[in-house]
Amino acid sequence: MSTRTPWWIRVPVLFFLIFGLMEYFIDSGEKPAIIEYPITQFFMFMVLMLLIAIELIVKSVENIMFQTLTEEGKERYLASKSKKVEWKWAKNLYQRLTKSRSLEREEEIILDHNYDGIRELDNVLPPWWVYLFYATIIFSVVYLVRFHIVGDYDQALEYEQEVAAAQMAIEEYKKTAKNLVDVNTVEFLTDASDLAAGEKIFVQNCVVCHMADGGGGIGPNLADEYWILGGGIKNVFNTISEGGRDGKGMVAWKQTLKPLEMAQVASYVLTLGENTPANPKAPEGEIWVDPDAPQSEETPATEQVSDSTDVAMNK
Ligand code: HEC
Numbered sequence: 617m618s619t620r621t622p623w624w625i626r627v628p629v630l631f632f633l634i635f636g637l638m639e640y641f642i643d644s645g646e647k648p649a650i651i652e653y654p655i656t657q658f659f660m661f662m663v664l665m666l667l668i669a670i671e672l673i674v675k676s677v678e679n680i681m682f683q684t685l686t687e688e689g690k691e692r693y694l695a696s697k698s699k700k701v702e703w704k705w706a707k708n709l710y711q712r713l714t715k716s717r718s719l720e721r722e723e724e725i726i727l728d729h730n731y732d733g734i735r736e737l738d739n740v741l742p743p744w745w746v747y748l749f750y751a752t753i754i755f756s757v758v759y760l761v762r763f764h765i766v767g768d769y770d771q772a773l774e775y776e777q778e779v780a781a782a783q784m785a786i787e788e789y790k791k792t793a794k795n796l797v798d799v800n801t802v803e804f805l806t807d808a809s810d811l812a813a814g815e816k817i818f819v820q821n822c823v824v825c826h827m828a829d830g831g832g833g834i835g836p837n838l839a840d841e842y843w844i845l846g847g848g849i850k851n852v853f854n855t856i857s858e859g860g861r862d863g864k865g866m867v868a869w870k871q872t873l874k875p876l877e878m879a880q881v882a883s884y885v886l887t888l889g890e891n892t893p894a895n896p897k898a899p900e901g902e903i904w905v906d907p908d909a910p911q912s913e914e915t916p917a918t919e920q921v922s923d924s925t926d927v928a929m930n931k
Contacts, residue, residue, distance in 0.1 A: 627667050634663050713744040795876045802853045805883040814884030817877055825865065830885070831893025834865055836900045839888045847904030853882040 635650075638660070644652035650660065685693060717725055717739065727736045762768045797803075805811065819828065825835035836844055845855045856878050860866030869878060 804849045814880035817881040829891045829893040830888035832897030837897040842899035843904045844901035
């Protein structure tokens with residue numbers, strides 16, 4: 617490193633370079649290494665001390681050398697020292713990239729026409745511009761071959777891939793965010809663990825009025841096809857969350873149960889239809905027809921699945 621770079625640039629640059637390398641190489645998960653492993657704070661402190669020590673040593677060596685110089689040598693040394701900080705290489709690079717002519721040498725490239733005192737310089741095209749232009753040509757050739765001749769991929773494929781990836785991300789998210797369900801996003805839970813949890817909640821809170829087999833008592837029969845407030849996972853979830861009609865005795869459970877618990881017990885309620893209750897209450901309400909269900913045999917099988925996320929996302 618040239619002595620032209622002053623210490624107050626050299627020390628911080630080296631320090632942050634080492635810091636960056638450390639963060640890059642130490643695998644510390646989410647948090648930066650400096651927080652995850654406090655020992656690295658000590659390490660960086662030592663690095664800083666070392667850098668300062670090196671600067672001091674270099675300074676004093678320089679000083680000793682200076683004392684040994686002859687008078688003339690000292691003068692020359694001081695003269696070279698007093699020059700301002702120069703970024704020689706940066707200046708050279710700038711000159712190479714622009715090929716600009718200095719003001720003093722402009723005469724060499726001036727063109728000989730003159731319009732009312734306005735004259736023109738015959739500057740070369742700046743190399744940075746020319747190289748950029750070449751780069752765009754190379755890019756266009758690669759692009760042309762890749763997408764118009766070979767046909768690597770097109771927008772439609774790109775779109776499909778992104779949608780598929782997003783779909784997977786949604787599925788992934790739903791698994792971690794079960795408690796975020798509401799009446800718009802709730803789905804019939806088929807997992808045995810969810811249904812078992814639902815049964816537990818049902819036994820604890822609901823059997824007093826609906827009976828363990830869903831046959832009904834104070835509350836209506838939950839095991840038949842008739843529903844007062846609508847069947848299907850969304851209506852049942854809504855009834856459990858918001859309660860029944862005023863004065864009928866079915867309270868809103870959203871204060872007591874978490875959204876996931878309501879989804880679990882709602883799913884369990886829907887499985888009660890498989891039971892034949894010992895003492896069924898007479899049907900109340902109407903037979904529930906799922907509006908999402910296929911109207912006739914001809915409907916293709918794929919449309920039978922009603923994806924509740926679609927509903928929520930289209931809103
Ligand atoms: C205090 C008695 C009582 C308890 C406890 C009770 N319910 Fe009800 N439930 C009722 C009554 C009464 C109705 C009818 C409401 C109406 O007619 O509006 C009802 C209606 C329902 C319905 C709608 C039935 C239909 O035909 O539309 C569902 C679903 C339901 N309850 C589920 C539950 C669940 C799940 C629990 C436990 C978390 C529960 N209930 C606890 C009394 C109760």
